[in-house]
Amino acid sequence: MTSPKTMFEKVWEQHLVAPQTADTPAVLFIDLHLIHEVTSPQAFTVLRERGLKVRRPDLTLATMDHSTPTRTEQVFGGEPITIESAAKQISALEKNTAEFSIELLGLQHHQRGIVHVIGPELGVTQPGKTIVCGDSHTSTHGAFGALAFGIGSTEVGHVFASQCLLQTKPKTLAVNAHGKLRPGVTAKDLVLAIIGKLGVGGGTGHVIEFRGEAIRALDMDARMTVCNMSIEAGARAGMIAPDETTYAYLKDAPRSPKGAAWDAAVARWKQLPSDPGAKFDKEIDIDASALEPMITYGTNPGMVIPVTGSVPARNGDAAFDKSLAYMGFEAGTAIRDKPVNVVFVGSCTNARLSDLRDAARVLRGRKIAPGVQMLVVPGSQQVKKAAEAEGLDQVFKAAGAEWRESGCSMCLGMNGDLVGAGQYSVSTSNRNFEGRQGVGARTLLASPLTAAASAVRGKVTDPRELLASS
């Protein structure tokens, strides 16, 4: 009898083209290569310089999201894209994908969107696959039981040329989330609490498997939020075992297997979950039932507290003091009621339909506070369409928020959607690094519920206060 294996080990072993040796790393086959306009141009240059082809264009899918405009008139109305360098990247991707015969879901395509939103939506993200992309949030796809991780541009070139990557086998880390999340507490709060517990380097060198009752109860959108932020704990990837929730999500997706192929795929996927007794290199436990809505107060995602809490102190830590100075926060002060200038609902972390429903639940029949700018940017054109079919766009507009075309937008501001210097932004995105949303911008990461509630009051707000009275 073979020893029990973790889900990660099963997927890893199924994709070994050549095993790791004392002198060389393992050669790992890649089932799906997602590319976008920012990290691919240099890799295409290498192919041209060396006279190489893309080995498997059929396993490669391109879209554009990072530097694309979100203003409808620039996406569909023929108005020029404001930032010339962004327009150049977009046209470079069009040219490169045409030259190397790669399918592109381009700027006006109805299935375009953030790369980590459209993979699952199309059904190309599937359990047991190896998935890579030149973007650290590729970990999102692990929510389906795929082994998915971010790579650099040189590695994008490696996958183009060989459909493989050289890899050293990572370690495994089980995060056991016990109990049930309480009302008003979401997957975003859960993963922020996990990062707070692990620290931003706590997952380095590891692939996380999220397990336990709290994870099983999450829908696919929420599971993607959790896996998305694995990288913020430093993990190579995050995975969740596939189950009936996963299969139900994928069944009718445009590119999932159909008919007999579907049945065969599900039978194969059912073999993936970690065997009973499988050993992880490291394990941590978290009581999900004790969690409150979480919010960050500093300049990395591990600097996180309950929205009812106070900014902590850490004596003798230069980076910590620098961080509080950047944020303009003093240790010991409550985070509730801190001023808010901008609210962003969007990004590969929280821009799927259920996230927009959460924000709309708080905003319905309410107005955002005077002076607050709120941007709602759907994760994909399909999410946008579905939200509009439910009238969510009308809720946002009536509340005074802006409703845009899909893209990464204000998560990193590459397209010019920026937070001003010194301004406070409550954002549903994944990084509160210095300058992430704009030079001098101060970011507080939170769930769509907390972001929407903070927009209504113009101050950091516990969403449960507004949910109770709605």
Add this chain to the structure above:
Amino acid sequence: MEPIKSIRSRTAVLPFTNIDTDQIIPARFLRATTREGFGKHLFSEWRYDASGNPRPDFALNKPEAQGCAILVAGRNFGCGSSREHAPWALTDYGFRAVVSTEFADIFRNNSLKNGLVPVLVDEATAEWLIANPGVEITIDLETSTLALPNGKAVKFPLEPFARYCLMNGVDELGFLLSKNAEIAAYEAKRVQA
């Protein structure tokens, strides 16, 4: 890529933990289609004020930090975004090695592919280097050691394959392409399954 056997240089020190790749090279500089010229934007927000003038108190702007090829930084250097523009910016600026007690996985991978040596050291060595900026140290790839001014040599981990590529100035793509037959066999097996 230039082959690297050893690096001898004074150190520049950034004593902060968790320096993320957004600090190393902010996103607005990623709207490029080539890999050259990122050095002038390295640590842009920390290096320059709002009018674009160098901040005199920032470590890399001090006269003694000029020409340093080794950067010493706090734990978990290079966390966050997978942007390879981070090692491109560091090498374009002139760095050949970064010393820390922990490197983010993707940053470390990207560095090894660009002739930037990630030197992982113990807490005590890091603490001493952070407390003594500007000391001259030697990083030797053959022996995977960092030699301190007092002559003490500290071992650091470096996989044989990465060491071979760095020391010979070759990239990994050639090795991958040499596996063509194995890749084709794997693909054929998968089609049958």
